[in-house]
Amino acid sequence: MLVIKDLHASIEGKEILKGVNLTVRPGEVHAIMGPNGSGKSTLSSVLTGNPAYTVTGGSVEFYGKDLLALPPENRSHEGLFLSFQYPVEIPGVSMVNFMRAALNAKRKYFGQEPLSASEFLKLMREKRAIVELDNKLASRSVNEGFSGGEKKRNEIFQMAMLEPRLSILDETDSGLDIDALRFVAGGVNKLKTDNNATIVITHYQRLLDYIKPDFVHVLYKGRIVKTGGPELALELEEKGYDWIKREWD
């Protein structure tokens, strides 16, 4: 579904990604690990079309389409989802209005009629149950005054609503206590099917105890320098990143 070839990207003239290659197929879970500043979050930003970044080379195909040519909203409609490391607070925009706008935009993209109010609220209720998101949160402004755990849970709730084909979870474990982590990972696992795929970006092995990856990649200095199975994550947990750095510096 996703084919990244020799992807280069920079921000404010500084090159961060220096030739990333990655292929993801339906049903797979990929973990991308790596030390701080290696380009993990840049990769997720570039894939979702953050205008702060400039792609300077390479290509990304998503189900045969040139992903980089699409505006962020169309990437979403095509089935790409990013769970933000730092979900943005939007005071004054209610979760209900936010989700309804998102869902109906997608329906419009595919030539479908907007959901009726009752259909929409029913869907909200169903999906909320998956991550056990409190109704009180769903009726507030987007992420405003949410705790760190609530924000991440809200990301997974949005993922459930939008039913993406490929989800990127960017440091979803950061700032979560163990209970919140379990809820979030549980939600992700419930949404898993043979037809969708997940890219988990993380520093730590911890999250991978809950979301089992098929492949583990190490991103370092803007390139994927090592790929292996789940055992690679355990090795990194044990030995840190220094041995990889030594190999490549």
Next chain:
Amino acid sequence: MSAIKQYTDIFTTYSDAINAHSAPVLNAVRPDALNALENARMPRKGDEDYEATDLHEMFAPDYGVNINRVNLTADPAEAFRCDVPNMSTSPYYFFNDVYHHDGDTLTPHRDGVIVSSLRKAAEDYPDLVARHYARIAPLSNPQVALNTLLAQDGIFVYVPQRVALERTLQLVNIMNVAQPVMAVRRVLVVLEEGAQARMLVCDHTQSRTVQCLSNQVIEVSLGEGATFDFYDLEATADTSRRASSLWAHQAAGSNLLVDGITLANGITRNDYHISIDGEHAETSLLGMAIMGGNQHVDNHTFIGHNVGHCHSNELFKYVLDDHAIGAFSGKILVAGNAPKVEAYQSNRNVCASTTAKMFTKPQLEIYTDDVKCSHGATVGQLDQDALFYMRTRGIPEHEARTLLMQAFMSDVIDGVRIEALKDRLHHLVEKRFAGALADCGECAGKCLRNKK
């Protein structure tokens, strides 16, 4: 000719006709107004508190004045049906500046409440009107002096002690002119001790090709413990010029809410002067402007805390697109020996285009130590992170911007103390941002034009 002189000339030439079509109480003040105007000049752009707006230019065109009070042949009840859903109002109309009240909907006022044409009130209750008319708005202000010189009518609201008006009073100003006309309107509101009232003023312009000017002065006197809400909504046209000033006096324990909203207009200058003269009085002064095209909105505010233990909260927000020009200048004055005053002022603005301009000047002047005051102003763009976040969820950029701009205005709307009006305003603002300019049929008053 100076902008003022053409109007003083009209007065000196036609003073007999002007006086004949008004009431002695109003006529009695005209000579003072004329004196005040003798050496006055309309403020020019660049004058203190007029950084962006030129009142001289606003008044300079050769506007006609309806001296002989020619009544419009149209019946407003035929032309307009006003209602805010779920909100029952008592509607009063001004066609340009000619007062009209639909007799059928007149609620018989009990308990000594008076709501009527100012001219008629000044004839029926001369002592009462004379006690309050032109007492708060100062003739040293040229716009007030000009209004006082020429005003022949307006609306008078009087609520006696401890009487609460249940229904919101709705005043609909409709400008519809065939040639350039200056409408001279006067509003006088007197609430005695413990009285309560709410008023919604809707400004509309139907003539989209001929320029017109509204010259409006509103005086509000609040007795001890009185509560008054004043919603001032403008949804006019780019041909409209508006110079409006509100002058309020608050006695101890009174509570005043003023909310000035501009959804569509040409050039507007609003002055809000509030003088707090009694302890434990509370003031909320809110305002917002949604602007595109070449709209120009200038709000000037002054809140004087003349005694201690009173509280004011002021918030003005603007969203400016295209070539719009916005201005805000606001001063909070805490007099000497006015302890425990709390006064907060904030002006926040979003420039959605690179060609829109915003001028802002927040000011605090404090002569007492023991107070809590703050003021601040920001001018910025929409939150880019929020915009991107929304787009990753599939919300198209244009729609995301609209949602963010609406959200930006929500706290001003939430300050409205009438639920039905609050809902209506949320709806109107949503429409306004979606590009459907508030027509009469889409205003808070929901005046359906030319429909039965």
